[in-house]
Amino acid sequence: MLLTALIAGFTTGAGLIIAIGSQNAFVLRQGLMRNHIGIIVAITSLSDILLITLGVAGIGLLVKEWPELMQVLQFGGAAFLAFYGLQAAKRAWSGAGALNADDAANHNSLKKAVLTCLAFTFLNPHVYLDTMVLLGSISTHYPGLGQLAFGIGACLASVAWFMSLGYGSQLLIPVFNNPNAWRVLDAIIAVFMLTLSSLMLMGPL
Template identity: 75%
Template sequence: MLTALLSGFTTGAGLIIAIGSQNAFVLRQGLMRHHIGAVVAITSLSDILLISCGVAGIGILVEAWPSLVQYLRWGGAAFLAFYGLQAAQRAWSGSGALHAAQQTSSASLKTVVLTCLAFTFLNPHVYLDTMVLLGSLSANYPGFGQIAFAIGACCASLVWFIALGYGARLLRPVFNSPLAWRILDASIAVFMLTLSALMLS
């Protein structure tokens, strides 16, 4: 049981901690301290839901219906391109630093929630990682071991998003500089637009 739990935790952490569009979004919200509780809750609970579905065997449906992943790829690429262009505009104008300094933002809770859900569920890799890969690996631990593996993977997601979202404030002194925000937004823009292009390739 302990082996399965640790295996689930380390495997889940390896997949979740990898730099991705969702992590970049959580980091930026954490730096702004803007609706971070909702963002952390959505990202963590979404991962827990998908991991649980994968262990329950629903990942087989994703493998059997490849067109679903294709549709998600197109939608995800369009969304990432849109968000990347927004980040590029913030980097060019320096508007991101203004919002951070005032600890305010024009984005409502509804907008932040919908954006977070889009980053989570329009990414086809999240289904392959959580439902297919983790679901398949959990089969190596039959019985309660499979449940322990899933719990370990879910705990990794919870720990990571809490640390990323609420730990981002430790970087606030660095981001007191408008230049730092422009560099961050420029990096996010390049990252999002590159991911969008890769999804379509």
Template identity: 55%
Template sequence: MQTSAYLAGLAAGAGLIIAIGAQNAFVLRQGLQRRHVGPVVLVCIVADMALILLGVAGMGLLVKQMPGLLQVLRYAGAAFLAAYGALALRRAWNGESGLQPSEEGSAGRRRALLACLAFTLLNPHVYLDTVVLLGSLSTHYEGAGRWSFASGACTASALWFTALGYGARALLPVFRSPLAWRVFDVLIAAFMFVLAAALLLQPLG
């Protein structure tokens, strides 16, 4: 039973995490730049695991009973996504290559980690997917089976973000061209604007 629960959690977690999202796009860009990849990947994994464990522990019901908080996150998340999209559009307009030298010290790392946390925590759908949905799915199992399900979902998160962050290096030959970075940033900008609009228009729950 525990093995089947683990595999079910792995599949459910992968299905939710691998779906294209702003967080994944951000991790991909960091991976392509080879900047602060380890800390960014670690923050994504730890945040995801914490939310998954909260859901399995029974916090999903509490999240569903806090529509006011989800609404605040909706507007804050949409504003952040739109601002990040505008920055990507400016990079594309200025022709800024993602491989050009930039600040690599503690200030640059801090900004990257804060952005990563914002992508993760300002999206109300993150709470609905991890805390509510995965938490609800875990109730199909009892006792240790629930935590085996949680372990599977956590494993999916760790594997995905590690592969995304470090696997992005395989695309570096393509992104040595400034034009490729311009196209990439235009796509990122469009993606962020669409996500921001969707966040405002789609009902929560």
């Protein structure tokens, strides 16, 4: 029973986390840049672990009782995504996103990387709905220690995914020795971020 709950938590968590999102796009780019990737992977993984733990503990149900907070996050998150999308579009247009391996490690300060990562993580209202509300609700189907095992499985999925994304992306670095590859990536990120921003504003969460 515990193993079943653990596997269910892992697969459910993976299904929610691996879905392409703004946070994943950011981690991917940081990995390609080799820019503070260890810190970024730690922040994203630990943030998910915190939110999943709160959800399994039942705190996620309170999110439904705070529509005003979710609305603030909705508009704040949309504004942040739009800003980041425009920055990516500017890089794609000018070609400023292309980096040499020697320059990549120093391209962004640690403070900027950390703050941007935290913004992608906590200004997205969907992260609360997915981790705290949805995973928290599903975990109640596994009584006793099964609920704990489900939460551990979901946490393991998050750690495995962000480590794979952050460090695995470096296998693509030879491709991104071509400056045009960076322009294509930034163009895709720009379209993706601006689309997410628009969708976040157009409909209810």
